[in-house]
Amino acid sequence: MQDVREEILSRLSQISGIHPKSGLSYSLVYFANISKLGIKLSKRSVKKEMGCESPFIHSWSTFARYLGVVKEFINFAKNKNVRRLDKLTFEIVYEFLALKSAKCSKSTIKINMCSLEKFFNAVNRHDLKDRLSECFQDIKCTASKCGNSIKSFDNPTGLLNKIEASSPLSSIVARIQYITGARIHEVRSNVSISGTDVIIKGKGGKVRTLDFSHRLDDLRELGSLQDELKVHSKGVNWKKYFQMRGSTYHNKVRQACRSMQDEYNGAHGLRANYAQNLEKKLEQQVLTDVEIEKIITRELGHERIKMARHYLRV
DSSP states (O other): OHHHHHHHHHHHTTOOOOOTTOBHHHHHHHHHHHHGGGTTSOHHHHHHHHTSOOSSOOSHHHHHHHHHHHHHHHHHHHHTTOOBGGGOOHHHHHHHHHHHTTTOOHHHHHHHHHHHHHHHHHTTOHHHHHHHHHTHHHHHHHHSOSTTSOOOOSOHHHHHHHHHHHOHHHHHHHHHHHHHOOOHHHHTTSEEEETTEEEEEOGGGOEEEEEOTTOHHHHHHHHHHHHHHHHHTTTOOHIIIIISTTOHHHHHHHHHHHHTTOOOOOTTHHHHHHHHHHHHHHTTSSOOHHHHHHHHHHHTTOSSTHHHHHHHOO
8 A cells, every 4th residue: 555655646746736727738648648647556445545536547448438428528619718727617628518418328428428527636726526426417417418408297297206205305405496497506505485476596606587477386395395395304415315326315206206107307397397388378478489498598597598399399
């Protein structure tokens, strides 16, 4: 073990630090230099020695693939006139992954996300790395290719009842997602009620307001669910229980889904159910299809109108 520690320290001493305002081209070179320090070192031994996930890449094939993804991302950012490390935003990261969905499978999207996590960790943009980790399931389902749509659940009411039978806490979060269309990470503390409006603070601090004046029963249920959430979630590690890959929450939704013989493509499907329920309500008003899609896009916390179609065309 001492040999591993000395080897890690020796290799790290070869790399100088990176300035937070470094250019993206230099950041790519820096990432390449620091990530390949793990080549021929055991990933398990490095993790055990450092007490955290290895910041390195441990095989040449993975190194080549990850570096290719990061290079593609940096070129994408430059085309957006972003050339410095400190100017990168999560919106750029999200847009990059969403645009790749047209030609990438779910597994490829996952590789792209893992590559960017490694990059952000290496160049000390831990804020972006953490956001990406927190929203992993959300982004994977939104940005991945699922027949060009987000798969809603065939029987959401039955699904919610199944989840409640096995986990009241998971049921509360699932019901809030179903009623508001909120992302999992938004449910914890970013959803509030003001009069007949539901206010959700989303990605990048952007706030969206949902009009519940014609959904008063849902509004009352949401208030009760929020009170229950405060009680049941005390002492719970939110990221570990709800957001991380293979979390308890996702497993509970998956198990309930399979017990009903429904196709599972992530808990994100509850947002698709929300979008489709909202579409039915809006169709009763004198609105055009474009106006309906704009409202649904906004209420889901997206910018581009075509995102609504991913949730509706199932």
